[in-house]
Amino acid sequence: MSAREDILGRIRSALRDAPVAPQIPRAYRTSSELDHDALIHLLVDRLVDYKARVCVLDAAEVPERIAELLADARSYVIPAGLDPDWTAGPHFAPDGDRRRVDSVSAPLTVAELDGVDAVVTGSAVAVAETGTIILDGSPNQGRRAISLVPDYHICVVNAADIAGILPEALRRIDGTRPLTMISGPSATSDIELERVEGVHGPRILDVIIAR
Amino acid sequence: MSTFLGMPSLPVFGTGNLHAAESFPTAAHRELGNAQLRANLGHATHTIRDKRLQVVSELPDWEQLRDAGSAIKESVMARLPELLEQFEQNFTARGGVIHWARDAGEANDIVAGLIRDTGETEVVKVKSMATQEIGLNEYLEEQGITAFETDLAELIVQLDHDKPSHILVPAIHKNRTEIRDIFLREMPGADPALTDNPAVLAMAARAHLRRKFLTAKVAVSGANFALADSGTLAVVESEGNGRMCLTLPETLITVMGVEKLLPTWQDLEVFMQLLPRSSTGERMNPYTSLWTGVTDGDGPRNVHLVLLDNGRSAALADEMGRSALHCIRCSACMNVCPVYERTGGHAYGSTYPGPIGAILSPLLTGIESEENSSLPYASSLCGACYDACPVKINIPDILVHLRSVDVDSKRGKKKLPSQMDVGMKAASWALSSGKRLGLVEKGLPLGRLAAGPDHKITKLPGIAAGWTQSRDIPAPPQKSFRDWWAKEHHGPETGGTNAPARGTARADAHLNAQDKEDGA
Ligand code: SF4
Numbered sequence: 001m002s003a004r005e006d007i008l009g010r011i012r013s014a015l016r017d018a019p020v021a022p023q024i025p026r027a028y029r030t031s032s033e034l035d036h037d038a039l040i041h042l043l044v045d046r047l048v049d050y051k052a053r054v055c056v057l058d059a060a061e062v063p064e065r066i067a068e069l070l071a072d073a074r075s076y077v078i079p080a081g082l083d084p085d086w087t088a089g090p091h092f093a094p095d096g097d098r099r100r101v102d103s104v105s106a107p108l109t110v111a112e113l114d115g116v117d118a119v120v121t122g123s124a125v126a127v128a129e130t131g132t133i134i135l136d137g138s139p140n141q142g143r144r145a146i147s148l149v150p151d152y153h154i155c156v157v158n159a160a161d162i163a164g165i166l167p168e169a170l171r172r173i174d175g176t177r178p179l180t181m182i183s184g185p186s187a188t189s190d191i192e193l194e195r196v197e198g199v200h201g202p203r204i205l206d207v208i209i210a211r
Numbered sequence: 212m213s214t215f216l217g218m219p220s221l222p223v224f225g226t227g228n229l230h231a232a233e234s235f236p237t238a239a240h241r242e243l244g245n246a247q248l249r250a251n252l253g254h255a256t257h258t259i260r261d262k263r264l265q266v267v268s269e270l271p272d273w274e275q276l277r278d279a280g281s282a283i284k285e286s287v288m289a290r291l292p293e294l295l296e297q298f299e300q301n302f303t304a305r306g307g308v309i310h311w312a313r314d315a316g317e318a319n320d321i322v323a324g325l326i327r328d329t330g331e332t333e334v335v336k337v338k339s340m341a342t343q344e345i346g347l348n349e350y351l352e353e354q355g356i357t358a359f360e361t362d363l364a365e366l367i368v369q370l371d372h373d374k375p376s377h378i379l380v381p382a383i384h385k386n387r388t389e390i391r392d393i394f395l396r397e398m399p400g401a402d403p404a405l406t407d408n409p410a411v412l413a414m415a416a417r418a419h420l421r422r423k424f425l426t427a428k429v430a431v432s433g434a435n436f437a438l439a440d441s442g443t444l445a446v447v448e449s450e451g452n453g454r455m456c457l458t459l460p461e462t463l464i465t466v467m468g469v470e471k472l473l474p475t476w477q478d479l480e481v482f483m484q485l486l487p488r489s490s491t492g493e494r495m496n497p498y499t500s501l502w503t504g505v506t507d508g509d510g511p512r513n514v515h516l517v518l519l520d521n522g523r524s525a526a527l528a529d530e531m532g533r534s535a536l537h538c539i540r541c542s543a544c545m546n547v548c549p550v551y552e553r554t555g556g557h558a559y560g561s562t563y564p565g566p567i568g569a570i571l572s573p574l575l576t577g578i579e580s581e582e583n584s585s586l587p588y589a590s591s592l593c594g595a596c597y598d599a600c601p602v603k604i605n606i607p608d609i610l611v612h613l614r615s616v617d618v619d620s621k622r623g624k625k626k627l628p629s630q631m632d633v634g635m636k637a638a639s640w641a642l643s644s645g646k647r648l649g650l651v652e653k654g655l656p657l658g659r660l661a662a663g664p665d666h667k668i669t670k671l672p673g674i675a676a677g678w679t680q681s682r683d684i685p686a687p688p689q690k691s692f693r694d695w696w697a698k699e700h701h702g703p704e705t706g707g708t709n710a711p712a713r714g715t716a717r718a719d720a721h722l723n724a725q726d727k728e729d730g731a
Pocket of ligand 1: 489537538539540541542543544545567596599600601602603604
C-alpha cells in the first residue's frame, strides 16, 4: 500500500466515531468603523511602534521624498511596474547607472541584488490595526527577492489601500499570489527577549503613505 | 467525501525525537539544580507573558477569535481526509509536488533523496518543529548533507551542540554572555572583540549566514498553515531568514504535519490574529510568507511538500485527546506554566515541551512509551495553559484523561494492586467522611516527628518518594484545621470568644449533616 493510502486509511480509521464538523462561529470583527484619517493615523502609530520610519504626504510630494531618501544610496532597485512618476525627475539616475530595474522577464541575480543599497516598491494592501503591509508580487511590487536582499526598503502605501483590520485586508487579496506580509523591519528577540532590528531582511523600512 | 469501509486499524505511533532519554522526574530533578537556567527562563517567560496579555487585551473580539479558531480546528480534524485530498489537488495543480511520510524515518528518507537529486550537499533551514521532531538534521549529517539552521536561536543551539528548550525561542535558556562565548568558540571568523550586546551578536549572525543565504540552492522549511481551498502554504517568522530560504533557492522542501491544514483562505484571518499575539506578544510578526505551488519567475522552481503522519493519526484516534492536534505551536501555554518555568524545556525530553508537550508527546508515541508516560503528571493542573491557549485546547482535562489511560494500561500489565491503588483506596476511605478524616488527622504530629528539627520532610518512602525527589515538604502543622477551628470557635451553640459569622455556623451545620449522612 502506498504511504498516501496508508495514512489516509489510518486517519479514516481514527475517525470511526464520525465526529461532526461544527458550525464555525464567526462573531469576531470583520470590519472596522474607522474613517480615512483615523486609518492613516492608526497605521502610522503602529508602524512607528515597530521602528519603521513613516511619513504621510500628498501624492504629488512622493517623488521628491523618495529622491531625498535615496540621496545616500549608491544604487537602488525598482520593479519594472513601479509608478513611473515616483522616480521621474532630475534626482533619479537613468537606468543602468545608479538605478537597476528588475522584472520577471529580466531578473537581477541574487549577487546583483546583494550589491544594491536600497529598493523602492509599491504595496497591495496595508492593515492599520497591526501595522502590516502586504506585497502580492504585482508589477509595482516586483519579485519577492527585491524587497528582501537590499538593506533598505522604501515602501509606498496608497492611503486608499489601507484596511482597518486583518480580515478586511485579506479579503482584498488573492491568496494564490506569492505574498509577503511585512510589519516593520526584520527583527529578532532571540537573545534575552531584547528586540534587535535588522537581522537578515532589510534593516531599515521607510514607509511613505500617499494621500 | 469517501467513506472508510476497511477494517479499523490499530493506531500506529510516531518515532523520532518524541521520546525522552529519561523520564520527566529524573530530568526535572537535574534541571532544577540549574539556577542560571531558572533565572533566564523566569525572566523570559514573564516578559513574553506580560506582552501577550497587553496585546491580547487590545482586541475587543479576542474570545470570539478563540471560539472561531477552536471550531475551525475541530472541523479540520473531523474532515481531515477530505481536506488533505483537496489540498493535495490544489497544491499539485500549481506545480507543487506532494510526498506522504508515515513516520520520521520515511520523512527523513524522502527529504534526503530530494536533496541528493539536486546534487547539493548543503541546505539552509528555516526553524521548524516538524523537522526537529523527525531528527532531520542528524539524519542528513549521516548522509553527508550539512543543514544550516538560520533562525538566530536555532543557530545558537546548533553551534552549541545543544537542544532547543522552547518551541518559539529555542535558546531561551541561554543568556547573552553564554551566547557570546558560543559564537567565539564555534563561529568561524568571529570577531575576538565580540561583545555580549544583543545587537552586536545579531549582526555577527547576519554576517555568518549571509553568504549561505545568497548561494544556497536548496532550502528546507516547515509550515505554519496550509489552506486546503487554495493549496497555499504559510510561514510566520521575524528575522527574514524564512523569506531568504523560501524565495532565494531553486528547490524548496517543506515538511509539515497533516494536522496543520485550515479549510479556507478566510480561516487565515482568524489564525493570523491568534498566532502572533499568543506567541511573541506582538500585534503581528515582522514577516509572513505565503506561496501556492510554483510562481513563474518568483521564488523556487521546485517546490515539494512532505506530509507527515508520525503518530498524528494515533492521536486523532483518541477521542478525548485529539484536540491536542489543534495546537498552532504558539508557545503561550509554556510561558504561563509554573512547572515549565522551573524545569525548562529539556526536562520534557520530547521536541514538544511544556503543557502541550505533556499531552501531545504521549499521544503521538502512545502512553505505553515508558519515557513519556510520566509527562501527564508533570503539571499542577492549575489551568493557566487552558486560559492562554488561543485555540482553547483543554490541556488540564486531557492531562487527567491521559493519567487515567496510563493507570489503566499499567494496571492491565500487573495483577497485584500497586502502592498507588492502596494509597488511593485509603484516601477515598478517609476523605469520604468527616469523622474518618478527623481520625486520620490525629496522626499529623507523627509527620512532624518525621520532619525533624528543620520542619522539612526530604524523603518519603515507597511510591511517595517521587514527590520528594525534587522538593521538600514542609512538616504538617501541629494540629489539624478542624481541631484549630473547634478550639478557636467552640461552635455556634457554645458562643465561643470569637463569635462566629453566619457563614461559619452554616459550615459547621453542613459538616455535622455530612457526618450524619455517612451514618458515622
Ligand atoms: S497548546 Fe495552545 S497555547 Fe500551547 S502551544 Fe499549542 S496553541 Fe499555543
